[in-house]
Amino acid sequence: MAFDGTWKVDRSENSDEFLEKMGLDTMKRKLAAHDNLKLTITQEGTKFTVKESSSFRKSEIVFELGVTFNYKLGDGTEVSGSWNAEGNKHVGKFKRLDNGNELTVIREIIGGEMVQTYIYEGVEAKRIFKKE
Numbered sequence: 001m002a003f004d005g006t007w008k009v010d011r012s013e014n015s016d017e018f019l020e021k022m023g024l025d026t027m028k029r030k031l032a033a034h035d036n037l038k039l040t041i042t043q044e045g046t047k048f049t050v051k052e053s054s055s056f057r058k059s060e061i062v063f064e065l066g067v068t069f070n071y072k073l074g075d076g077t078e079v080s081g082s083w084n085a086e087g088n089k090h091v092g093k094f095k096r097l098d099n100g101n102e103l104t105v106i107r108e109i110i111g112g113e114m115v116q117t118y119i120y121e122g123v124e125a126k127r128i129f130k131k132e
């Protein structure tokens with residue numbers, strides 16, 4: 001399926017401003033900029049397994065489209081929400097458990113790259129991944 005495979009982060013856009021809005025201090029933002037994030041995505045019907053590997057952690061999450069799950073971000077912030085298919089895109093609507101603010105994530109394939117767009121409190125960032 002479209003998202004299946006191992007995706008290694010290639011570049012980011014506006015991630016520093018985004019992470020500042022999310023509340024990360026300068027040191028954490030600097031570390032996050034070099035996290036060497038790799039996502040291995042496997043789809044079985046509407047069920048997805050995402051194995052995450054970075055300089056800081058390894059984790060695995062299993063979720064179904066349209067079904068709410070909890071997820072811990074790299075800095076420990078917990079969110080709850082779900083992914084839904086909208087055409088060729090997956091749109092994730094998550095709420096932070098600490099302050100109730102909404103975090104939207106769009107996952108799509110553009111020109112063979114996987115592009116993840118993050119929107120939080122009016123600030124947008126992108127991370128662009130290449131297939132290994």
Ligand SMILES: CCCCCCCCCCCCCC(=O)O
Pocket residue numbers: 015018019050061071073092094105118125126127
């Ligand atoms: C600029 C970096 C922003 C980082 C924000 C991370 C948002 C992750 C949202 C939830 C992801 C669920 C698991 C997954 O499908 O990968």
